[in-house]
Amino acid sequence: MTQRTQRERSGSSRASRDAVRSGAAGAPVASPPPGAADRSGKEPWARFGWLMAVIWLVFLVYPVIALLHSTAPLGWVVTGWVALVAFIVLYVTGFLHGMRGGGGLGRPPTPRQWITFALLIACALVTVPAVGGSALSFLPFIMSFASYGLTRLWHWIATVAAVVVAAGCVLLIPGNLTYASVLAIVALLGVVNTVSTWLILRSAEAERLGLELATSEGREAVARDVHDLIGHSLTVVGLKAQLARRLMDTDPERARAELADIERLTAEAIAGVRQTVSGARATTLIEQLAATGDSLRAADIRLETTGGPEALSPAQAITASWILREATTNVLRHARADTVRVLFAPGRVVVEDDGIGCASRAVDGNGVRGMRERAAAAGASFSIGPAGASGTRVEVTW
Incomplete structure (x- = not known):
C-alpha cells in the first residue's frame, strides 16, 4: 500500500511564535499567545509566565514613592494606597485568567476581562489626587492589558489614548516635564505592543493553516491508499474469477485453488481497508x-x-x-x-x-x-x- 507523507510546517511556525514571545518580554503582558494555555505545565511559559506580571510591577515604585511623600489630604492618600493594591491584584489575576484561556489575541475576551480593564482604569484615576503625575506609571499596564487581553480595536484605542494622556500631562501641565521619560516609554511600548501582537496573530494563523493543510494531505493520503488497495485487489480478483470460470469444467481442482485465492485476497483487502480507515478515524x-x-x-x-x-x-x-x-x-x-x-x-x-x-x-x-x-x-x-x-x-x- 502506498503511503503519502504529510508536509507540516509546525517547526517554523512554533519557532517564530516563541521568538515573538521573547521580543515582547520587554513589556508587561496581560495574556499569553494563543495556544500557551493548551500546554499548561509543559512549557516554561505556561509554568512561569505569571512571573512576568509580578516582575514588571516594579515600575509601580513611582506611585508608591509619591504616596509616601504625598501632601494630599489623608483621605486621598488612604484611597490611593487602596487603589494601588487593588490595581496590582486586578492586574495579576487578570494576567493569570488570560493564561488560562480567558481570551484576547484573536480569541473573544470574557466579560471578566472587560470588567478587569475598566477597574484598572478606575484604580489609576482614583490615585491621581494623591500621586499627581506619577499616575502615568499605570498607563503601560493598562495598554498591555488591552493589547494582549482584549480585541485589536481596543489595543488601538488604549494605545492612542495613553499617548495622548501622557503627552497632555507632560506638555500642558506646568512642572510635569520630569515625566517626559514616561511619555517616551508609553510611545515606545505602543510600538512594541503593536508589532508583537501582530506577529503573534500572524504566527497563530500560520499554524492554523498548517494544521488544516496537514489534515487535508492526510485525508488525501488515506483516499489514495484505499484507492490503490481496492483497485489492485479487485483487478486481481477479477482476473482470478475469469480464470476459475474457464477452469471449472476442465480442471476443477485448479479452479477451487483459484477460488481459495480469491477468498484470501478479499479478506486481505477488507482487513487493509479497515486498517486504513481506523488510522484515518484516529x-x-x-x-x-x-x-x-x-x-x-x-x-x-x-x-x-x-x-x-x-x-x-x-x-x-x-x-x-x-x-x-x-x-x-x-x-x-x-x-x-x-x-x-x-x-x-x-x-x-x-x-x-x-x-x-x-x-x-x-x-x-x-x-x-x-x-x-x-x-x-x-x-x-x-x-x-x-x-x-x-x-x-x-x-x-x-
Whole structure:
C-alpha cells in the first residue's frame, strides 16, 4: 500500500511564535499567545509566565514613592494606597485568567476581562489626587492589558489614548516635564505592543493553516491508499474469477485453488481497508494513544505513558500519531514485549519497548522507512535503536 507523507510546517511556525514571545518580554503582558494555555505545565511559559506580571510591577515604585511623600489630604492618600493594591491584584489575576484561556489575541475576551480593564482604569484615576503625575506609571499596564487581553480595536484605542494622556500631562501641565521619560516609554511600548501582537496573530494563523493543510494531505493520503488497495485487489480478483470460470469444467481442482485465492485476497483487502480507515478515524494524538492502549492490552502488553499529547503542537501531533501507530504495529508483530513506554515532551515523542530488540527485526522495512519519511516531511529527526539491555527505542524530535 502506498503511503503519502504529510508536509507540516509546525517547526517554523512554533519557532517564530516563541521568538515573538521573547521580543515582547520587554513589556508587561496581560495574556499569553494563543495556544500557551493548551500546554499548561509543559512549557516554561505556561509554568512561569505569571512571573512576568509580578516582575514588571516594579515600575509601580513611582506611585508608591509619591504616596509616601504625598501632601494630599489623608483621605486621598488612604484611597490611593487602596487603589494601588487593588490595581496590582486586578492586574495579576487578570494576567493569570488570560493564561488560562480567558481570551484576547484573536480569541473573544470574557466579560471578566472587560470588567478587569475598566477597574484598572478606575484604580489609576482614583490615585491621581494623591500621586499627581506619577499616575502615568499605570498607563503601560493598562495598554498591555488591552493589547494582549482584549480585541485589536481596543489595543488601538488604549494605545492612542495613553499617548495622548501622557503627552497632555507632560506638555500642558506646568512642572510635569520630569515625566517626559514616561511619555517616551508609553510611545515606545505602543510600538512594541503593536508589532508583537501582530506577529503573534500572524504566527497563530500560520499554524492554523498548517494544521488544516496537514489534515487535508492526510485525508488525501488515506483516499489514495484505499484507492490503490481496492483497485489492485479487485483487478486481481477479477482476473482470478475469469480464470476459475474457464477452469471449472476442465480442471476443477485448479479452479477451487483459484477460488481459495480469491477468498484470501478479499479478506486481505477488507482487513487493509479497515486498517486504513481506523488510522484515518484516529485523527488526534489523544485518540491514537487510546487506540494504542487497547491494542496492547489485547496482546497482554502493559502501556506506560509519561507526559501527555498536549505537549506537542497540533501539527506535530499529526506526525506523532502516525509514528505511534506504526511503532505499535511493529511491537505487536515483532517485539515479544511485556511493556511499552511512551514519552511526550515539548517537541519530542519516544516509544520504547522491553522486547527482543531491533537487531532481530528489519529496521529498514516499509514501516520504519515510512516513519522516517514522515518525520523528515515534518521537519523532525527520527532515530531507532536499542533501548537499554534489550528492546527498541523510537524517537522523533523537532
